[in-house]
Amino acid sequence: MKRRFVIVLLSIIFSIWTYLNYYLISSHTQQDGVYGDPSLKKKLLLLQRQIQRQVQVHENILLQLEKEKELVQKNFLDVLKSSQNEDTKKPVREVGQTLKASTISDPAQGKVTEGAPPPASTVYRPAVIDINKAVIAVLVFACNRVTVKRNLDQLIKYRPSPERFPIVVSQDCGHGETAAVIQSYGHQLTHIQHPDLSNIQLPYNQRKFMGYYKIARHYKWALNQVFHSLNHSTVIIVEDDLDISPDFFEYFGATFPILHYDSTLWCVSAWNDNGKANMVSDEAELLYRTDFFPGLGWMVEKRLWLELEKKWPKTFWDDWMRHPDQRQERACIRPEISRTSTFGKIGVSKGQYFEKHLKFIKLNTRHVPFTKLDLSFLKKENFDELFAKKVYSSPLLSLTQVILNQIPSGSVSIRLEYTTKAEFKNMAKKLGIMDDLKSGVPRMGYRGVVSFMRNGKRIYLSPPANWKGYDRSWT
Numbered sequence: 459m460k461r462r463f464v465i466v467l468l469s470i471i472f473s474i475w476t477y478l479n480y481y482l483i484s485s486h487t488q489q490d491g492v493y494g495d496p497s498l499k500k501k502l503l504l505l506q507r508q509i510q511r512q513v514q515v516h517e518n519i520l521l522q523l524e525k526e527k528e529l530v531q532k533n534f535l536d537v538l539k540s541s542q543n544e545d546t547k548k549p550v551r552e553v554g555q556t557l558k559a560s561t562i563s564d565p566a567q568g569k570v571t572e573g574a575p576p577p578a579s580t581v582y583r584p585a586v587i588d589i590n591k592a593v594i595a596v597l598v599f600a601c602n603r604v605t606v607k608r609n610l611d612q613l614i615k616y617r618p619s620p621e622r623f624p625i626v627v628s629q630d631c632g633h634g635e636t637a638a639v640i641q642s643y644g645h646q647l648t649h650i651q652h653p654d655l656s657n658i659q660l661p662y663n664q665r666k667f668m669g670y671y672k673i674a675r676h677y678k679w680a681l682n683q684v685f686h687s688l689n690h691s692t693v694i695i696v697e698d699d700l701d702i703s704p705d706f707f708e709y710f711g712a713t714f715p716i717l718h719y720d721s722t723l724w725c726v727s728a729w730n731d732n733g734k735a736n737m738v739s740d741e742a743e744l745l746y747r748t749d750f751f752p753g754l755g756w757m758v759e760k761r762l763w764l765e766l767e768k769k770w771p772k773t774f775w776d777d778w779m780r781h782p783d784q785r786q787e788r789a790c791i792r793p794e795i796s797r798t799s800t801f802g803k804i805g806v807s808k809g810q811y812f813e814k815h816l817k818f819i820k821l822n823t824r825h826v827p828f829t830k831l832d833l834s835f836l837k838k839e840n841f842d843e844l845f846a847k848k849v850y851s852s853p854l855l856s857l858t859q860v861i862l863n864q865i866p867s868g869s870v871s872i873r874l875e876y877t878t879k880a881e882f883k884n885m886a887k888k889l890g891i892m893d894d895l896k897s898g899v900p901r902m903g904y905r906g907v908v909s910f911m912r913n914g915k916r917i918y919l920s921p922p923a924n925w926k927g928y929d930r931s932w933t
């Protein structure tokens with residue numbers, strides 16, 4: 459609590475200092491008679507706006523600290539009350555205290571280890587996770603769309619608890635009408651605004667990508683705010699043009715322990731790039747591992763951000779995430795039926811894929827009780843063996859047989875095989891799935907295999923069984 463008091467005090471001091479500096483600069487300038495200089499006036503107005511935004515950021519941080527203080531006090535009282543009701547009185551550990559070598563419970567493994575030391579990353583990963591109490595922040599990226607209200611209404615409607623899923627909206631662009639919409643939600647969310655609205659100096663042939671540069675800059679700033687200033691350990695990232703499914707929070711809450719304990723995973727995504735209505739099963743509970751970073755509603759932990767922030771790119775951050783240097787052979791969890799869909803036809807990409815692809819992605823409408831299901835099959839040691847068995851035990855057919863629907867009677871799944879980049883792209887185009895590759899990884903691929911539905915049958919578009927890994931030249 460002492461540490462929180464110091465943070466609050468320093469924030470107040472910083473705000474006062476900022477106002478005084480602005481006042482002195484403004485007064486001195488007017489007295490010297492140079493305020494009429496248009497260039498200086500422009501700079502002072504820009505400084506004023508930046509100061510106002512920074513002060514608002516600090517006010518939001520103070521508000522969040524107050525909320526966290528109330529939550530900590532409530533949790534402490536609950537723990538104290540619970541311990542007093544036990545027959546054998548145990549000393550109550552102060553809330554937030556680092557867990558020392560004692561008992562480590564791993565819900566994902568179903569094991570309890572007595573006397574084992576905590577992992578090296580305990581500072582950012584609590585040793586005991588209760589999936590019904592873990593705090594997972596939701597970070598919404600906004601700019602100049604007043605339709606952010608559609609996204610925020612759904613997030614607030616479906617979230618099971620404001621304490622477990624606090625919403626932080628980070629706004630770029632400085633659009634007043636959008637800011638007014640966000641602020642109308644009051645204490646239901648925290649609104650922060652990117653202080654740097656300046657254009658980025660780019661070569662002439664790169665200026666058409668200015669929007670992508672600004673998005674990457676905004677992402678880095680906002681993720682630093684959530685993980686460092688607000689000190690959250692896990693975050694779900696969404697954009698202002700996404701619809702979400704009724705079980706959006708159930709999905710992320712249930713997959714969080716797997717992400718937390720399985721070092722071969724680095725994200726959980728709500729998105730299936732090949733998730734058009736005629737290409738997915740009706741089994742909304744189906745989940746997979748994928749080597750492709752999907753985005754469009756994704757969850758990561760602070761430990762990953764500490765790794766990525768030092769080398770965050772200046773533009774095209776999503777494709778950068780798909781590079782092997784960042785992925786490092788780690789996978790993401792993704793659903794059969796997407797838990798997000800986009801309604802943002804107009805944006806930085808000028809609706810490049812919306813009409814041809816994005817608007818056809820099916821959004822799940824059925825609530826799946828993921829927190830009551832056994833998701834241990836998603837751990838790498840379990841999933842790989844089972845997945846390979848399903849794929850390579852399926853009958854191998856030709857592309858012509860599949861297109862003509864000449865499927866052996868009784869087969870629930872079949873396999874198509876590719877050995878070259880050209881073969882993959884040809885088959886993908888004719889079957890209607892995404893045909894692009896990033897450093898050899900196809901969209902939604904796992905170990906080179908892309909799984910989808912066609913005419914009610916499961917199709918595995920796969921490399922040979924002796925697959926040795928992705929060819930980075932396939933891009």
